[in-house]
């Protein structure tokens with residue numbers, strides 16, 4: 836992976852910033868000229884991970900969420916969503932469809948499943964008390980006329 840563009844964004848863990856995170860990642864990947872579908876997939880996956888950081892990682896408490904993203908000249912996009920919140924005891928269990936620790940009816944336990952279906956690869960690193968880092972990759976298919984511009 837020869838990185839040609841990268842970014843890092845730190846923001847407060849508050850629901851108001853979920854829309855901001857979606858727009859930020861959209862803007863960052865725009866030079867890859869993604870299709871509407873690719874764009875929607877990435878926005879949805881990022882949204883799920885950011886929401887998890889806010890509602891589970893910090894559980895309404897104070898904290899910061901970090902998004903790092905980079906892409907290479909082949910259109911391989913790598914995104915990390917990092918929190919320093921409570922962490923996950925059993926990552927394998929947390930990734931199971933319909934598994935949720937939330938009693939809130941809005942949470943269906945499908946967040947990780949959504950990330951996995953919309954991205955090519957999802958890796959979760961977490962430690963109780965230390966936080967969680969979700970790394971996701973997606974290959975954005977380069978169209979003939981679209982060569983990513985060097986910044």
Ligand SMILES: Nc1ncnc2c1ncn2[C@@H]1O[C@H](COP(=O)(O)OP(=O)(O)O)[C@@H](O)[C@H]1O
Pocket residue numbers: 883887888889891892893918920921922923929930934935936937941942943944945946947948967
């Ligand atoms: N960033 C995080 N910090 C702590 N726990 C998390 C985090 N992300 C996910 N989890 C745990 O994994 C579970 C499953 O997450 P997810 O699939 O998104 O479902 P949901 O958010 O609907 O509960 C959550 O209920 C929570 O227990």
Ligand SMILES: [Mg+2]
Pocket residue numbers: 883886887942945946947
């Ligand atoms: Mg979730």
